[in-house]
Amino acid sequence: MQEALIQKAKKYIANTYNRYPIVATRGDGCWVWDLDGRRYLDFLAGIAVCNLGHVRKEVLDDLIAQAKKLFHISNLFYMEPQIKAAEVIVDYSFGDKVFFCNSGAEANEAAIKLARRYSWKKYGKERYEIIVMDNSFHGRTLCTLSATGQKKFWEGFDPLVEGFTYVPFNNIGALQKSMSKKTCAVMLELIQAEGGIYVADKEYIKALRTLTKEKDVLLILDEVQTGMGRTGKLFAYEHFDVTPDLMTLAKALGNGFPVGVLVGKDNIMEAFEPGSHASTFGGNPLAAASVYATFTTMVGEGILKNCTEMGKYLHTHLLSLKKKYSFITDVRGKGLIWGIELSIDGDMVQREFLKEGVILNCTKGTILRLVPPLIIGTEEIDIFHEIADRVFERFSKDTGSKADRLI
Numbered sequence: 001m002q003e004a005l006i007q008k009a010k011k012y013i014a015n016t017y018n019r020y021p022i023v024a025t026r027g028d029g030c031w032v033w034d035l036d037g038r039r040y041l042d043f044l045a046g047i048a049v050c051n052l053g054h055v056r057k058e059v060l061d062d063l064i065a066q067a068k069k070l071f072h073i074s075n076l077f078y079m080e081p082q083i084k085a086a087e088v089i090v091d092y093s094f095g096d097k098v099f100f101c102n103s104g105a106e107a108n109e110a111a112i113k114l115a116r117r118y119s120w121k122k123y124g125k126e127r128y129e130i131i132v133m134d135n136s137f138h139g140r141t142l143c144t145l146s147a148t149g150q151k152k153f154w155e156g157f158d159p160l161v162e163g164f165t166y167v168p169f170n171n172i173g174a175l176q177k178s179m180s181k182k183t184c185a186v187m188l189e190l191i192q193a194e195g196g197i198y199v200a201d202k203e204y205i206k207a208l209r210t211l212t213k214e215k216d217v218l219l220i221l222d223e224v225q226t227g228m229g230r231t232g233k234l235f236a237y238e239h240f241d242v243t244p245d246l247m248t249l250a251k252a253l254g255n256g257f258p259v260g261v262l263v264g265k266d267n268i269m270e271a272f273e274p275g276s277h278a279s280t281f282g283g284n285p286l287a288a289a290s291v292y293a294t295f296t297t298m299v300g301e302g303i304l305k306n307c308t309e310m311g312k313y314l315h316t317h318l319l320s321l322k323k324k325y326s327f328i329t330d331v332r333g334k335g336l337i338w339g340i341e342l343s344i345d346g347d348m349v350q351r352e353f354l355k356e357g358v359i360l361n362c363t364k365g366t367i368l369r370l371v372p373p374l375i376i377g378t379e380e381i382d383i384f385h386e387i388a389d390r391v392f393e394r395f396s397k398d399t400g401s402k403a404d405r406l407i
């Protein structure tokens with residue numbers, strides 16, 4: 001039954017993804033079912049989206065209640081759900097104001113436009129450059145693609161949007177050197193996620209913040225993946241003792257409902273006036289209801305604490321797997337975002353995990369990315385460990401594990 005549908009998908013849907021060979025039909029918490037009724041443990045959560053677990057009741061209830069009242073009306077009107085969502089984001093973040101849109105790329109696009117406009121108003125048209133990081137990921141629109149420091153995503157899309165300077169991540173000297181009179185902002189992820197789970201150094205971020213403040217250069221944090229509890233704090237910047245000028249959120253913001261937001265300080269957000277930026281759907285009543293329900297659930301239910309605790313628990317399991325299998329070369333992350341770096345083909349390993357009933361993702365060819373729902377418990381992590389052990393054992397037969405060599 002699944003195979004026929006998969007063939008149909010291939011016929012009708014653009015070939016932009018290497019999809020897993022299953023038709024997903026239902027989700028509940030940390031689990032997903034396919035069309036044949038097979039159950040999978042979800043360590044991907046829709047790519048760090050369903051942080052509260054699949055079909056979270058509070059979000060579902062609010063969405064249904066809102067859907068019965070009003071789907072959409074446009075940003076030409078004031079909307080109660082949008083006001084509530086904006087207020088809760090501002091209350092729990094460094095920000096004063098928000099701009100709603102529909103995705104991570106759009107939120108970053110808004111941040112880039114706002115940074116340029118703020119600088120243009122204050123310093124004139126020569127100050128427009130944005131420093132971004134090698135190995136970063138900021139989205140697939142032409143502008144956010146240009147901000148993304150990975151050549152493989154650029155292929156065939158020239159000319160890119162100009163005005164971006166690329167520097168190595170975690171290198172304050174390089175950043176200092178690239179800053180000039182033209183620089184209006186620095187934009188980065190605190191954990192390069194798509195890039196392979198590389199965590200920023202605290203000292204680097206603090207130095208970067210000092211440097212940007214001195215020069216009135218805006219600090220834009222792309223928290224599209226690290227925000228909304230993923231690292232054990234509501235926002236990853238809370239781990240670094242800094243606050244940004246602008247921050248973008250999307251992925252888990254609506255726990256599965258598509259929505260993005262740009263959060264900023266008042267004096268910077270002021271650079272947007274009526275007519276300078278817009279979005280038809282941005283923060284519509286359904287999206288806003290999902291944001292409010294997601295936010296209030298996330299801060300009210302011990303979810304951040306669970307994320308921190310389960311993150312530590314998962315980390316110890318990953319370290320024991322690393323000890324056992326020599327092809328695991330590194331394990332890194334924070335909260336519930338982890339990368340397992342392999343010296344063998346990660347796609348092949350990911351496919352074996354799927355056969356064994358675990359959904360995870362491989363990035364950069366050799367790095368397994370684990371981003372389970374933040375509600376995960378020890379029981380699910382134990383299941384993951386057991387399956388991971390079984391899967392890795394298969395590959396150790398080919399490559400020779402540390403254990404094999406000891407014998």
Ligand SMILES: *Cc1c(COP(=O)(O)O)cnc(C)c1O
Nearest residue numbers: 103104105137138139224225250
């Ligand atoms: C996923 C992601 C984006 C892009 O978000 P979309 O919703 O796919 O446009 C941007 N930045 C980061 C850090 C991401 O992880």
